[in-house]
Structure formats: C-alpha cells, structure tokens
Amino acid sequence: xxxSRTHRVxxxxxxxxGGLGLAGVLAVMLLLxxxxxxxxxxxxxxxxxPRCDGRYGIEHDGDPIRLVVMxxxxxxxxxxxxxxxxxxxxxxxGLAERLHRPVELRCVAVVGATSDGLVPQRELALDLxxxxxxxxxxxxxxxxxxxxxxxxxxxxxxxxxxxQAGAEVVVGTCPDLGTIRPIQPPLRWLARQWSRDMAAAQTxxxxxxxxxxxxxxxxxxxxxxxxxxxxxxADRFHPSAAGYLAAVTAMLPTVLAAAGGSAxxxxxxxxxxxxxxxxxxxxxxxxxxxxxxxxxxxxxxxxGPAGRWADLRHRLRPRIEQPRDPVEGGA
Numbered sequence: 001x002x003x004s005r006t007h008r009v010x011x012x013x014x015x016x017x018g019g020l021g022l023a024g025v026l027a028v029m030l031l032l033x034x035x036x037x038x039x040x041x042x043x044x045x046x047x048x049x050p051r052c053d054g055r056y057g058i059e060h061d062g063d064p065i066r067l068v069v070m071x072x073x074x075x076x077x078x079x080x081x082x083x084x085x086x087x088x089x090x091x092x093x094g095l096a097e098r099l100h101r102p103v104e105l106r107c108v109a110v111v112g113a114t115s116d117g118l119v120p121q122r123e124l125a126l127d128l129x130x131x132x133x134x135x136x137x138x139x140x141x142x143x144x145x146x147x148x149x150x151x152x153x154x155x156x157x158x159x160x161x162x163x164q165a166g167a168e169v170v171v172g173t174c175p176d177l178g179t180i181r182p183i184q185p186p187l188r189w190l191a192r193q194w195s196r197d198m199a200a201a202q203t204x205x206x207x208x209x210x211x212x213x214x215x216x217x218x219x220x221x222x223x224x225x226x227x228x229x230x231x232x233x234a235d236r237f238h239p240s241a242a243g244y245l246a247a248v249t250a251m252l253p254t255v256l257a258a259a260g261g262s263a264x265x266x267x268x269x270x271x272x273x274x275x276x277x278x279x280x281x282x283x284x285x286x287x288x289x290x291x292x293x294x295x296x297x298x299x300x301x302x303x304g305p306a307g308r309w310a311d312l313r314h315r316l317r318p319r320i321e322q323p324r325d326p327v328e329g330g331a
Contacts, residue, residue, distance in 0.1 A: 049076040049111065052089040054326020056103045057096025064102040065259055067092055068130040068167075070121045070158070074175070075109035075136035077244060084323040085241035090248040091134060091255055094320045098256055105326065106130075114140045115151040118158040130167045132259050134251070135159075138174030138202060142194045151198065152205040159209035168258035169211035172251050173199035173285075176217045196286045203282035203293050207310055210295070212258060214251045217289035245320065250290040253315030273313050277306035284312060 055064065069075050069088040077086025084093075092103040108124045110117055115137050125133060135158070141151040159169045176199075178192025196217070203213045239247065253261075275296045276284075285291040296311040298304055 049073070049078045049086060050081065050083045051107070052077065052083040052086040052092075052326060053106050054083075054104075056089070056092040056105060056324060056326060057100075058102055058327050060096060060100050060102050062101045064104040065095060065099070065132060066128060066130045067095065067103050067105050068125045068128055068133045069105070069107040069109055069136075070118060070125060070133060071109045071136035072113040072117070072138075072140050073109070073111040074139065074172075074239070074247075075134070076107060076111055078111050079239060080241045080244065082241070083325045085244060087134075087136065087244050087248050089326065090245060090320055090323055091252065092326075093324050094248070094252045094318065095132075095256065095259060097320070098261060098318060099259060109136070112140060113137065114144055114146050115154040116146075118154050122158045122161055125167075126161065126165055129165070130162070132255065133162050133167045133169045134172070134255060135169065136172045138198050139177060139195070142174060142177055142191065142198055145194075148198060148201045152201045155202055156205040156209040159206050159211040163210040169206070169209075170251065170255050170258050171202065171206045171211055171213045172216050172247065173202045173206075173213050174216070175199075176289075200282040200286045203285055204278055204308075207278055207281075207293055207295050208308060212254055212292060212294040213285070214254050215285040215289050215291045215293075216247055216250065217286055245323075249317050249320065252320070253317055254292045256318070257315065275309055275311050277304065278308040278310040279306065281310040281312040288314075290314060290317075 067088075069091065073079075075087055077088065080086060083089050086107070088105050088107040088109075092105040095101070096103045106125075106128055108121045110121065113121070118135070118137065135155070137155060138151065140146075141148075155171070159171065162169050174195045176192055177195045178188045199215060199217065203215070206213045275298060278293070278295075281293045285293050292313050292315060294311050295302065296309040298309050302309060
C-alpha cells in the first residue's frame with residue numbers, strides 16, 4: 001500500500017471521483033461494445049427474489065431483535081428460489097441461533113437499486129424502528145458509473161440517520177465486479193478498479209457516519225472460478241444460495257457484535273490488524289475481503305493527524321447450522 005493510494009481513496013470519498021481520464025475517453029467505444037456483449041452474455045434470473053420477511057428463532061424467548069436489510073439485488077437475494085437462502089433469512093437465522101433471541105426481519109431492498117435508492121428505503125426502515133440495519137449496495141453504482149461522491153453521500157446520510165434513530169448499522173461494501181465471468185478484459189480490469197475504489201470510499205463514509213463496514217471484495221472470486229455452476233445463480237451474474245451463504249458468513253460476526261453478541265464474535269488476533277487512520281484501513285480492507293472496519297479512539301480522541309481513527313480486524317466466522325424460512329410472512 002502506498003500513501004498516494006491512501007490519499008486518492010480519501011479524496012474520492014470526500015470530493016468524488018470515478019471519472020474517466022483521457023485514456024478512458026479514447027477507449028469508450030471499446031468499453032461500450034464490451035458492456036453490450038457482457039449484458040447479452042448474462043442471462044436473466046427466472047423469478048424475482050423470494051420474500052423473506054417474518055420472524056425467525058421462534059423457539060427463543062424474549063423481545064425480538066428488529067432487523068432490516070436494505071440495498072440492491074444482493075441484499076434482496078436475487079437469483080435464489082427459497083426465502084431461507086436470501087441474505088436476510090441467513091442473517092436472521094444466524095442472529096437467532098447465536099443470541100438465543102427471536103429476530104423480526106424486514107427486507108426493503110430493491111433489485112437494481114443504486115445508492116440514491118436508499119433514500120426511500122431508509123424512510124421505510126426508520127418507520128420500523130430497527131435495532132439493527134444491514135446494507136448491501138454499490139455494484140449498480142459502478143455499472144451505471146454513478147459518481148463516487150454521490151453514491152457514498154447517499155450511503156453516509158442513510159447510515160447517519162439510522163444511527164441517530166438508535167439502530168446499529170453494518171454495511172457490506174461493493175463487491176469486486178472483476179470476478180464476473182461474462183465481463184471480459186479490458187472492461188473487467190476497469191470494473192475491478194472502479195468497484196475497489198467504490199468499496200474503499202464506502203468504508204470511509206460508513207465509519208465517519210457511525211457504522212461498521214465489512215469488505216466483500218473478491219471474497220467469492222476463487223470459489224466462483226473453481227465452481228461457477230455452484231456459486232452462480234442462473235443469470236451468471238448474481239450469487240447462488242451457496243454464494244450468498246459465503247457472503248453472509250463473512251458479515252455475520254460483525255452483525256453479531258453490533259447486536260451485542262458474545263465472545264464468539266471476538267476478533268482473531270492477526271498480524272497487521274489494529275488501530276490506524278481510517279483512509280489507511282479502508283485501503284487495506286479492500287485488499288483483504290472479509291475485513292471489518294469500525295471507528296476507534298486513541299488517547300480518548302476520535303481523530304489524529306491523518307484523520308479519523310479506525311479499528312481493522314477479522315472475526316471468527318460462525319457456521320449457520322440450519323437456514324430457515326420465516327414463520328410469518330415470506331414468499
């Protein structure tokens with residue numbers, strides 16, 4: 001990692017970026033042609049995502065944890081057929097299993113949403129008075145070439161409003177679109193860089209707004225390459241049930257900790273973890289999928305010479321033993 005790269009990411013989060021330079025302008029016809037080929041190569045899922053709203057862990061006593069899931073198709077579970085295979089159901093099941101409490105889930109995610117789509121979603125979420133919100137967003141901002149500053153601005157406002165309302169917030173940052181097989185070079189290389197820049201800027205915006213982020217990056221890339229027929233859904237773009245389970249497994253420890261989980265979710269001590277500047281943590285998180293970044297203090301101070309302090313860590317990943325459909329609601 002270089003300091004110039006850290007500064008570039010921080011500038012993108014604060015002032016925007018993502019615009020094409022001269023080389024990008026000269027290559028635009030090639031890229032547009034490749035984008036058309038990629039869209040043609042990516043098939044269509046057979047049906048919209050199943051509804052996963054309802055109560056999980058009904059065998060447990062106590063007040064339910066109110067969980068809301070927001071974002072785009074990756075949050076909605078586009079590409080799977082059963083409610084139990086959606087990210088919302090997997091998160092609710094994992095929370096109920098580990099915390100021994102019922103979970104009331106509401107998914108307000110919208111297929112195809114860019115970050116400005118969080119505005120109506122957060123209004124719905126705030127009306128539900130959630131204890132915990134999980135957001136998955138960013139891929140459509142990259143494919144639609146939304147300015148980074150605009151995308152992370154909507155995300156930061158959403159996190160800030162949810163935190164002010166008393167909800168804990170965990171954001172899964174933009175995945176690495178360079179792992180999508182129908183996207184060919186050089187578009188694949190640009191998609192990888194754009195999505196990495198988006199993810200790093202999202203991390204900075206989320207932590208500044210009071211939330212925690214988990215980098216998804218190329219988490220699924222090696223598994224997808226080794227077994228695409230298993231990890232991809234029918235459209236060859238969105239994850240399958242196995243793909244969503246892998247992503248949720250990476251996020252669940254941070255979600256558990258946000259919900260007041262036990263030592264099961266405590267971080268694993270590893271070289272290179274700990275407190276550093278937020279911009280540095282954001283760049284390092286992009287390089288290591290499954291990394292959590294949250295706010296930290298040094299000597300009682302939130303900010304240091306290089307800006308906001310942040311804690312970078314990896315947590316133990318618990319298994320989700322038995323994914324379940326909701327008892328109330330659902331498809």
